[in-house]
Amino acid sequence: MSNTPELTPISYLVLGLVARGASTSYELKQRVAGSVGYFWSFAHSALYAEPARLETAGLLTESREAHGRRRRMYTITPAGRDALEAWLREPTREPTQVRDLGLLKLFFAGLIDEDAARELARAQAAVHRERLAAYEAVAGAKAQSPDDLYPLETLRMGLMVERAFVAFWESLV
Amino acid sequence: MSNTPELTPISYLVLGLVARGASTSYELKQRVAGSVGYFWSFAHSALYAEPARLETAGLLTESREAHGRRRRMYTITPAGRDALEAWLREPTREPTQVRDLGLLKLFFAGLIDEDAARELARAQAAVHRERLAAYEAVAGAKAQSPDDLYPLETLRMGLMVERAFVAFWESLV
DNA sequence: GGGTACATGTAATCAGTTACATGATTTA
């Protein structure tokens, strides 16, 4: 059956990564860590469960190594590529979620004294400055290889958000 | 037992809202909708399940109306207030998650033709412009009442992020 | 050759969602 059985964002993420090249779960994990993982992360075990589900749905095929570790290698099927492309072409109105615990704490900062609130701002500013520096390093390294244009663009957006956070927290200090 | 039995962000969110004033689940729902919900949203049923859990943990107390709807009204306990304050004071290094399906699609836009990618950018730019306008309206309305300073600040951060998204998508068109 | 880090997975649990249900109020 090639009817789309409720795919989640992680489904498409896996589909997309496998579309760029057949992979084992471990390879997926590494590729996520170096790219999308910066803004959309999850437990590595999801990368074992999800391909299995996609295989059941006929969107991936699995082939196991004959010897040694007998790792499962996943490849995208034509149906998988169709589902992925259809999803990519369809715009979304899903609201953007910015899940930042610091922000959530700030929301309730009226319940603690002002000094503690300021301290929170200071700490979060420091964390985001660190993160920004790390992203900038990654971006600098990736900017050399001009393939992978779009992943680089999402990284650029990540940088913009981090800069906004730094500016925001610093404005509160 | 007042040992902290793994509270989630939603736990603290509920705790924080109830700390600002005893509420029923429905009131929580409404308060979320007009504030934190903009950046941290979830199903309303969570606001029925979560207070119950917090009551078991001794962080809230429940009292039911004697007559009529017998609604459950929740009040924070001293232990609840302690747990909340301790959490508020502790800074976090939890990575910020920016969950935006448009961005995820863009990450894989290399798999579709350039026109489709540009179309995606155009659509997302429009969506974010709309959202930005809505936030600005809310912010304008809230700016009148200068109590609730911190919620207003988080809204300001929300605005910054939306502006960044608009600029980003427009730069791709 | 013992330790440590990398690699590869499975099983159980649970937070949060979806779907359902029904009572109370307003409106037309």
Next chain:
DNA sequence: TAAATCATGTAACTGATTACATGTACCC
């Protein structure tokens, strides 16, 4: 008074996490 909408909840399901487990390769 019918219809819609607001208010209030429960039950079942499941995606994703936590925790566990073990194999392999490198390095000191």
